[in-house]
Amino acid sequence: QKEVEQNSGPLSVPEGAIASLNCTYSDRVSQSFFWYRQYSGKSPELIMSIYSNGDKEDGRFTAQLNKASQYVSLLIRDSQPSDSATYLCAVVENRDDKIIFGKGTRLHILP
């Protein structure tokens, strides 16, 4: 069964520090990888997509992908209290386009 694993947290990070969120996936043929942010009581919001090995940067966010290790991570630089949320990792196999979500990591930025 295809799985996406995340540490449920909570992960507590001081304001201004780097938050590092990790995700592993079971299916080697996965090609597309996503990070969603979900505030309490709200729907998930897509914040990063990554398709190739290496790093992809967007503002304070950096997604890192290592297909050989089946590992994807999200770094948040200069963490702000507004970054406190649950972060969902998601993976797609191109064969059937079903997206598999992890259960999410709760991130708490300490003021």
Added chain:
Amino acid sequence: SQTIHQWPATLVQPVGSPLSLECTVEGTSNPNLYWYRQAAGRGLQLLFYSVGIGQISSEVPQNLSASRPQDRQFILSSKKLLLSDSGFYLCAWSVRDEQFFGPGTRLTVL
């Protein structure tokens, strides 16, 4: 730009009552559409997805059903709600492989 609408935003229903949740997408044609449920403190559970009008695939056996009467309309229904149907219901659309979620409907079954 694309927009996805869901209504109602919140709903409180008694056990055994029917359910109808509606989702509409604007600004895109022939999207893939999805219904998810997120129970309190749990992950996203894919309930149904549709690649076109009248084409529905069910992921989890349950007392829910889905229909897609128009290209950009997706409806989730139940004839008789159970207590276990409580949760946060999310509609999503995708073109290629990125998925975008609607605002969700919070359903409480009493």
